[in-house]
Amino acid sequence: MPDVVTLSGSPVMPSRSQHLLCVAEEMLCERGYSVRRIDVRQLPAQALIYGDWNDPAVRAALETVVAARAVIVATPLYKASYSGALKTLLDLLPQAAFAHKPVLAFATGGSLAHLLALDYALKPVLVALGARLMLDNVFATECDLHQTNGAYTLTGSLAQRLSSAVESLAQALEDREALARLRASTVLDQISAVAQ
Ligand SMILES: Cc1cc2nc3c(=O)[nH]c(=O)nc-3n(C[C@H](O)[C@H](O)[C@H](O)COP(=O)(O)O)c2cc1C
Known part of the structure; x- marks a missing residue:
């Protein structure tokens, strides 16, 4: 796990x-955390589109998400929202896949025009998947990431913003009381859902 x-x-x-x-991921590994990446591009497209939970690669990816202690979601902005490719994977996750986990979101876009897409489009989906501890997200435009010879360099404040985000994730993972409150609030959510 x-x-x-x-x-x-x-x-x-x-x-x-x-x-x-x-x-x-590098920052987290340096701090001693184990990290596993799931790249939607590497998963079988037909299984994702057809919602085939039984595909072995898809099932392994879903099990990895459920077993992890924290999640980072990264997406490009497409048409003022997150990518459809990401949605094909999120749609297959169990309802409470992100419960009890600190969740961090990264997005890149062409400009600042759709900065709020993380809040109005992605966040509701993460909450629907049980996320209750949403850390400050990181948004970057093309100007924040220069590409030279196929390699990217972070410019301006981006490296600092990423570092702060990773720091907040590490703190959340170490904060046993906050995680216990998270568990308690999820249980209360479930009780109130049953009562409705
Ligand atoms: C089909 C398409 C739609 C896009 N729509 C938006 C958009 O609505 N808003 C925006 O800020 N950027 C938009 N972009 C720009 C991408 O979000 C931007 O290039 C991003 O950095 C790509 O991330 P990636 O390199 O991880 O794929 C779009 C790009 C493509 C290819």
């Missing part, structure tokens, strides 16, 4: 949003 599972939602390579994940 990995400490942290990272979900890469870009359908294309090279990917700026996946690069943010790579940097965060």
Whole structure:
């Protein structure tokens, strides 16, 4: 079981949003956390589109997400929302897949125009999957990530923002009281859902 599972939602390579994940993964590994990445591009497209939970690769990916202690989701912005490729994977996850887990979201977009897509589009989906501890997300535009000879470099404040986000994830993983409260609030959610 990995400490942290990272979900890469870009359908294309090279990917700026996946690069943010790579940097965060390195930071987490340096801190001694185990990390496993699930790249939607590497999963069988037909199984994702047809919602085939029984496909071995899809099933293994879903089990990894459920077993992890924390999640980082990264996506490009497409048409003022997160990618459809990411949605094909999120749709197959069990309802409470993100319960009890700190969740961090990264997104890259062409400009700041759709910055709020993380809040109005992605966040409701993460909450529907049980996420209750949502850490401050990281959004980057093309100007924040320069590409030279196929490699990306972080510019401006992006490296610092990523580092702070990873720090907050590490703190959340170590904060046993907060995680216990998270478990308690999820139980209360379930009780009130049954009572309705
Ligand atoms: C089909 C398509 C739709 C896009 N729509 C948006 C958009 O609505 N808003 C935005 O800010 N960027 C948009 N972009 C730009 C991407 O979000 C941007 O290039 C991003 O960095 C790509 O991330 P990736 O390299 O991880 O795939 C779009 C790009 C494509 C290819």
